[in-house]
Amino acid sequence: MLGIIQTIAERKIQQAMEEGALPDLSHWKNKPLPQDDSLAKVPPDLRMAYKVLKNAGYIPEELALRKEILRTKMEQCHGRAICLDEDGPYYARVVERLSTTAK
Numbered sequence: 001m002l003g004i005i006q007t008i009a010e011r012k013i014q015q016a017m018e019e020g021a022l023p024d025l026s027h028w029k030n031k032p033l034p035q036d037d038s039l040a041k042v043p044p045d046l047r048m049a050y051k052v053l054k055n056a057g058y059i060p061e062e063l064a065l066r067k068e069i070l071r072t073k074m075e076q077c078h079g080r081a082i083c084l085d086e087d088g089p090y091y092a093r094v095v096e097r098l099s100t101t102a103k
Helices: 002-019 044-055 061-078 091-102
Strands: none
Touching: none
């Protein structure tokens, strides 16, 4: 069964290459994949599990706590509850600010 699926996949890939639908990745040939710096402090035997969880949308407990601390500090400064949901007015600004400070 796997042979049939593999053959079909190979044909689809070959067809996409001939049509130019795939990007040119020849510069990656014989080179390692880029390192994910966010997992640099995770022990090597746990990195795959963390990566799977990260791709599924889960975040480590430390990041969840940091987010909660940030929300509490902002609410204390403003004296009211702040909506930081993805569709809230401050979400994009907070994410932008945190991503520039993290670099």
